[in-house]
Amino acid sequence: MKLRDGPSACPSLWRSLPCPPAELRLDLVLSSGQTFRWWESSPGAWTGVLGERVWTLRQEQDRLWYTVYGEEQDGHPDGAETDQILRDYFQLDVGLPALYSAWGAADPLFRKVANDFPGVRVLRQDPIECLLSFICTSNNHISRITAMIERLCCAFGRRLCCLDARPVHAFPSLSALAGADTEARLRALGFGYRAKFVSGTARAIVEGLGAEGLRRLRTVPYAEARRELCALPGVGTKVADCVCLMALDKAEAVPVDTHVWRIAQQRYGVALGGRSLTPRAHQEIGDFFRGLWGPHAGWAQAVLFCADLRKGQELSGSQDQARRRQGRDSRGCCP
Numbered sequence: 001m002k003l004r005d006g007p008s009a010c011p012s013l014w015r016s017l018p019c020p021p022a023e024l025r026l027d028l029v030l031s032s033g034q035t036f037r038w039w040e041s042s043p044g045a046w047t048g049v050l051g052e053r054v055w056t057l058r059q060e061q062d063r064l065w066y067t068v069y070g071e072e073q074d075g076h077p078d079g080a081e082t083d084q085i086l087r088d089y090f091q092l093d094v095g096l097p098a099l100y101s102a103w104g105a106a107d108p109l110f111r112k113v114a115n116d117f118p119g120v121r122v123l124r125q126d127p128i129e130c131l132l133s134f135i136c137t138s139n140n141h142i143s144r145i146t147a148m149i150e151r152l153c154c155a156f157g158r159r160l161c162c163l164d165a166r167p168v169h170a171f172p173s174l175s176a177l178a179g180a181d182t183e184a185r186l187r188a189l190g191f192g193y194r195a196k197f198v199s200g201t202a203r204a205i206v207e208g209l210g211a212e213g214l215r216r217l218r219t220v221p222y223a224e225a226r227r228e229l230c231a232l233p234g235v236g237t238k239v240a241d242c243v244c245l246m247a248l249d250k251a252e253a254v255p256v257d258t259h260v261w262r263i264a265q266q267r268y269g270v271a272l273g274g275r276s277l278t279p280r281a282h283q284e285i286g287d288f289f290r291g292l293w294g295p296h297a298g299w300a301q302a303v304l305f306c307a308d309l310r311k312g313q314e315l316s317g318s319q320d321q322a323r324r325r326q327g328r329d330s331r332g333c334c335p
Contacts, residue, residue: 115186
């Protein structure tokens, strides 16, 4: 990977942390819709933005290797500091194999799926980035969300460096997104109706909780944090649960969409929530899975979500290959 913008952006030395695949699988965690700022920059290497720095991560056997691209005015971060940033981001102090074992003992369906999907853990993200990103997920899919977040960062975020001729930007600050013209600019970037919610939520936080107030929701009970989030423009129960789980330390939060609702009904045979996905249905389904999986229920749901997502991608890929083969065959028959 070539780094541009001069010698001040040269990567620091590679460092590593002990981290076996049973504790973390980068390829599963960074591509499963928890975050939208990482890309596979070369086979097995993932590059992205974390803490306003650009990182490349790689796994080899039982170690997680990383390098950080810094700026001259910031200096290169201390190794102990960067180790801790990664440990915090991936929540490596949470022992995953023991959780998998407990979930599998309680739930034979989980045990059947989990064997093929080890190392799926929940990230601990910046609350502002997580909240504003997940507002963009409504009626959307991962590749399109990723492109939207990239445009958001390029338009409103601080430029950090340039890798392989690709400019890399920090996630925008609240103040950058709270301007009077933000909604119009986001609509021009293809955000549609989400533009109003992104700009409105940024403004509401600036005028209300503030960034630190949002971060302090990590210390309040889950129900209170979710209630605060749901008062923001464009934030419903599902988005609030995603933020509670992935940014506010609420491991019991179970984000429920129509897909999770179907899983609860079809695979677990539980008639929950009536005929529509109301707030009451969200609560009942979440309570069911919390009763089944325990205090880290949101983490268990993340494993099943990742498994279903990967299987769906594999099915879609197989269908695309079949269509391409049919296309080649039909062209071969044409005069």
